[in-house]
Amino acid sequence: MDIQNLNMNFVQDAMAEVQTLLKNAFSKAMQEGKLPEAEIPAFTVEIPAETSHGDFASNAAMVSARTFRNAPVKIANILKESMDFSSARYIERVEIAGPGFINFFVSPLWFADVVSGVLKAKEAYGRSDYGKGEKVMIEFVSANPTGPMHMGNARGGAIGDCLAAAMDACGYDVTREFYINDAGNQIEKFGCSLEARYLQIFKGEDAVEFPEDGYHGEDIKERAQQYADEHGDSLLEVSPEERRKALIDFALPKNIAKLKADLEKYRIVYDVWFPESTLHQSGAVKAIVDDLTARNMTYEKDGAVWYKATEFGGEKDEVLVRANGNPTYFTADIAYHKNKFADRHFDRVINVWGADHHGHVARLKGAMDAAGLDGSKLDIVLMQLVRLMKDGEPYRMSKRTGKAITLSDLTDLVPIDAARFFFNMREPNSTLDFDLDLAVEESSQNPVYYVQYAHARICSILKNLEAQNIHPRECSAEELEHLNTNEEKEMIRVLAQCPQEIINAAKNYDPARLTHYLIEVATLFHKFYNACRVQCDDEVLMQARISLCLAVRIVLANLLKLLKITAPESM
Numbered sequence: 001m002d003i004q005n006l007n008m009n010f011v012q013d014a015m016a017e018v019q020t021l022l023k024n025a026f027s028k029a030m031q032e033g034k035l036p037e038a039e040i041p042a043f044t045v046e047i048p049a050e051t052s053h054g055d056f057a058s059n060a061a062m063v064s065a066r067t068f069r070n071a072p073v074k075i076a077n078i079l080k081e082s083m084d085f086s087s088a089r090y091i092e093r094v095e096i097a098g099p100g101f102i103n104f105f106v107s108p109l110w111f112a113d114v115v116s117g118v119l120k121a122k123e124a125y126g127r128s129d130y131g132k133g134e135k136v137m138i139e140f141v142s143a144n145p146t147g148p149m150h151m152g153n154a155r156g157g158a159i160g161d162c163l164a165a166a167m168d169a170c171g172y173d174v175t176r177e178f179y180i181n182d183a184g185n186q187i188e189k190f191g192c193s194l195e196a197r198y199l200q201i202f203k204g205e206d207a208v209e210f211p212e213d214g215y216h217g218e219d220i221k222e223r224a225q226q227y228a229d230e231h232g233d234s235l236l237e238v239s240p241e242e243r244r245k246a247l248i249d250f251a252l253p254k255n256i257a258k259l260k261a262d263l264e265k266y267r268i269v270y271d272v273w274f275p276e277s278t279l280h281q282s283g284a285v286k287a288i289v290d291d292l293t294a295r296n297m298t299y300e301k302d303g304a305v306w307y308k309a310t311e312f313g314g315e316k317d318e319v320l321v322r323a324n325g326n327p328t329y330f331t332a333d334i335a336y337h338k339n340k341f342a343d344r345h346f347d348r349v350i351n352v353w354g355a356d357h358h359g360h361v362a363r364l365k366g367a368m369d370a371a372g373l374d375g376s377k378l379d380i381v382l383m384q385l386v387r388l389m390k391d392g393e394p395y396r397m398s399k400r401t402g403k404a405i406t407l408s409d410l411t412d413l414v415p416i417d418a419a420r421f422f423f424n425m426r427e428p429n430s431t432l433d434f435d436l437d438l439a440v441e442e443s444s445q446n447p448v449y450y451v452q453y454a455h456a457r458i459c460s461i462l463k464n465l466e467a468q469n470i471h472p473r474e475c476s477a478e479e480l481e482h483l484n485t486n487e488e489k490e491m492i493r494v495l496a497q498c499p500q501e502i503i504n505a506a507k508n509y510d511p512a513r514l515t516h517y518l519i520e521v522a523t524l525f526h527k528f529y530n531a532c533r534v535q536c537d538d539e540v541l542m543q544a545r546i547s548l549c550l551a552v553r554i555v556l557a558n559l560l561k562l563l564k565i566t567a568p569e570s571m
Helices: 010-031 072-082 108-124 151-169 185-203 218-231 240-265 277-281 284-294 329-343 355-370 407-413 416-423 436-440 447-467 486-496 498-507 512-531 539-562
Strands: 056-058 091-097 101-106 135-139 173-180 272-275 298-301 304-307 318-321 348-354 378-383 386-390 432-435
Touching: 010 056, 010 072, 010 091, 010 101, 010 108, 010 498, 072 091, 072 101, 108 486, 108 539, 135 151, 151 173, 151 348, 151 378, 151 386, 151 407, 151 416, 151 498, 151 539, 173 240, 185 218, 185 240, 218 240, 240 407, 272 277, 277 284, 277 329, 284 298, 284 304, 284 318, 284 329, 318 329, 329 348, 329 355, 348 355, 355 378, 386 436, 407 416, 407 436, 416 432, 416 436, 416 447, 432 436, 447 512, 447 539, 486 498, 486 512, 486 539, 498 512, 498 539, 512 539
Parallel strands: 135 173, 135 348, 173 272, 348 378, 386 432
Antiparallel strands: 056 101, 091 101, 298 304, 304 318
């Protein structure tokens, strides 16, 4: 990828020009005695909601009223008179509005440069070095390997993977990680559940009581049956400990392999699968208890070791080691996060969790501070619940199994493209209604279909032109300046926002910004297509419009690729 095409950001370039024009105008007005000598107050430059009011607007005159002891509208007019556009590439004029807003208008060259810039950058357009190579880990899904993944995992997978892609596009050094909970209580419960189902195969369900808190899923029965099919009744005469270990050692790798397969089908590939068991085997869990004790952060009570969580933002003190000598899940979690920061040297760690974990956020960040690490470098993205809807009603059960819908069921029910797009249509902290009927609908009502159709439509336009021996050619800036209708300019303005939209998605941990942006690009393209005939008698205008179509296609393809959603050439 051509490094020169990174950081292409026409919105930022024009905003920087506005900043310079204003600062120079302030300096000139002070030199000429039109304004008293003073330090220029901090002001903002933004894109107004209504582009008829200008392409950019600033509150510079409003925030200067007290400093220069003058009415904002008077300051604005002084700045307008003092403004020199001779060195500006893009800003060609200003207007004063209302009580003193200063509105800036870009020249036709800005619109031409956006189109030619996108065509030049191609697949690099939208990418930047905003993250400056900061080493970031995103841990997401991390479902228990004791059973299948549910809707929360499906949403967390789409959010985590697309956030990682956005951060990668912004120049962060991103690692995707899955934490395998292969130790502790849930694995003991897994072993007891497998043991009961295995014994029931040979002794009958009535003869063997199933643990009250065991895992009741069909998958447990399937794994026990698989073991019995391969090894027969070989575990009937061994000790319960040996039996459970054999069943866990048989079933757990199969479950983990299934997790990997289901996630890969969902287009998620992790850089690291990190087993919790390695923390216990390496002594890291014991070491974190010793470390906190050495820092005077623990005490003993009722035979257990407690951590002084209340000193670091926790609601109550937490048990690290139970009276039976076994460490708690929280202890392993502290050791795991210390491994991320101290051993693997990540600058920032992001966890995507279900909203039901909100109480765990402050205590884990506090534990990082207690362990001498920086809890502010640990960020938690909390994700709300998903409601599956069908025929306008909540849809909870799989027809095949009669049980709750799993990720595997979902990818059989709806296209992967729709699943990944729909799960990223709301910010993570909003509840999401997932409409199964809409996800399979081939119409403009289906947002992913609507976006993909815009891409396919452009491919179709180009194919039809080629059939008539009309081929795209490079246009000069003067030729691209023929793109001057409202629909064309509106389209180009939105293309210019692409790099900043990706940065905002990464910065705010909100990949929904990307799906919203794609819908906006598609909407404006369909509007442009209906208003502006691409194939026309004016050869220069036709080629300029072909260039605009190509630029839109690049932006749609780049963003869809970021979300790992296909960009079809025909539909």
